[in-house]
Amino acid sequence: MHRVVVTGTGVISAIGGNTAGFWRALLAGTSAIREILSVDASQIRFRNGAEVRNYVPEEHFEAKDIAFMDRFAQFAVLAAREAVSDADIEWTPDLRETTAVITGSCLGGRAAEESGYWELFHNGKTRVQPLTIPLSMSNAGASHICMQFHIEGPAYTISTACASSSHAIGQAFWMVRSGAAPMAIAGGSEAPFFLGGLKAWEAMRVISKDTCRPFSAERSGMVLGEGAAMLVLETLDAALARGARPIAEIVGFGMSADASHITQPLAAGPARAMRLALRDSGLAPEQIGYINAHGTATEANDRIETAAIRSTFGSHVGKLAVSSTKSMHGHALGAAGALEAVASVLSLRHGMLPPTVNFLTPDPACDLDVIPNHARAAAIEACLSNSFAFGGLNAVLAFKALP
Known part of the structure; x- marks a missing residue:
């Protein structure tokens, strides 16, 4: 079993067009939640979303x-481009033949x-546009990433609603760890x-x-967001051998099904x-210092x-910091787990924890340290990133800091 590290990240989101x-x-603590401009919102009861503004495909x-790529697939390729560049990968024929590309999307090109x-x-x-199917x-996101870098290894897409990209990252982690x-x-x-x-x-x-x-x-529901995030995963030995500087180690993945209700969650499944x-x-529970929560802002x-x-976490919960970055980049559905995974590994690298913004009054039923409104300096050993989807499908990633 190999140790697996994150050596590159790429992001396009409502709050930033790249990782930096x-x-x-x-x-x-910048929230990108504002009036929806890309759709006539006069026909909808809600007006706000977290859109990627000023995006020009050309x-x-x-x-x-562009003729072959829906917006979601364009986002996937842009995030992959940055992640590959950040990891400073030197492609060889063998690496192209064996690298895996695993993506998640809830809606695809709907x-x-x-x-x-x-x-x-x-x-x-x-008749409809001839390219509607592709x-x-x-x-399509996974396929276009493969074509972009001439990758010929295993490639597929997971669609598990809002846990899609966390499932994708977890499956990729297991593939690299196993060899x-x-x-x-x-x-x-x-x-x-x-x-x-x-x-x-x-x-x-x-909403x-x-x-x-x-x-x-005072929460009144979730707010939709859009974008993409990609991570490059490789073995620690290979990363060090080629002189890469890993961002963090990915050390665990857990998934479960509530087997209860299609939209109403249970605590047992996420736990x-x-x-x-x-x-x-x-890892022991006491080694976790931060959780990037699913945190949709719905009451349930x-x-x-x-x-x-x-x-x-029992008694350790009092020492846990928890935040929901959806308060800034919105709920990007199948991309949410990937955006939050990037936020998690960067928290480990930089010793800073992102806040839960727009926070007003504590809810006694949500009695956690939610890092309200302002980022916090904290050098932590390890963290979790939670994704819990409609259908009762749950995916949790565990990351650990590296020296």
């Missing part, structure tokens, strides 16, 4: 490539599908701002009409996933997650 910008915004891709449906059912057209397929692949590019991407998708979320009645306030008594991640990592999630954390 993302990290600066997290530490500054600045990043040639026109012939916006491209909606555009076709609009032409058929609203405009009375008899644009809409959820594995099934020497290196992996793993993460997730999402672009949920299209009318039909927003109307579907409106019908769920879980806030103002902002995202995780764990705060089981956290315990399994700890067991897989070999925040209270259930608090109960799960208390169940898992």
Whole structure:
């Protein structure tokens, strides 16, 4: 079994178009939640989201490539480009042949599908755009990453709602640790701002009409976000041999199913996933100093997650710092776990913990140290990143600091 490290990260998000910008915004407590501009929100009961503003595809891709790439797939490639550059990978034929690419996406290119449906059912057209299928397929992000770097190893996409990219990173970690692949590019991407998708979320009645306030008594629901994040994973020995500087070590992964309700979570499932991640990592609960929470700011999630954390950590919970960065970059659905994994490894590297912003009044049912509103300096040994999805599917990643 190999030790596995993160040697590169890439991000495109509402709060930053690259890893450095993302990290600066997290530490500054900058929230990108504001009026939705890409869709006519007059038809929707909520008005706010965390969009990637001022994004121009032509600045990043040639026109012939854009024709084959939905927004979510473009985001995936941009994040992968940065992660590969950050890791300073020198591609060899053997490395290209064996590297894994594992991505997560909840919706994939659903916006491209909606555009076709609009032409058929609203405009009375008899045919749709010929590239609708390659644009809409959820594995397009993984496929385009492979084509970008001529990677021919195992590649696939996981779709487990809001846990998609955490499942993807966990599976990639296990592959590299076992020796099934020497290196992996793993993460997730999402672009949920299209009318039909927003109307579907409106019908769920879980979206806030103002902002995202995780764990705060005044919270009124989640806020959608978009973007992508990718991580380069490789063995510690290989990273050191080529002179790379690892960001952090990924040491554990746990997953579970509630097997209870399609939308209503239980504390037992998330607690089981956290315990399994700890067991897989070999870490004691007392070694965890920070948890990047799923923290959606819905009443059910925040209270259930608090109960799960208390169940898992017992008396150590008083020494745990917990925050939800969704309060800044929004809930990016299938990309959320990857964005939060990047936030977690950067917290370990820099000894700074991002805050839960928009926080007003503590909720007695969410009695955790949620790092309210301002980042905190803290050198911690290890952390968890939680992702809990509709369908009762839970994924937890464990990371450890490196000297």
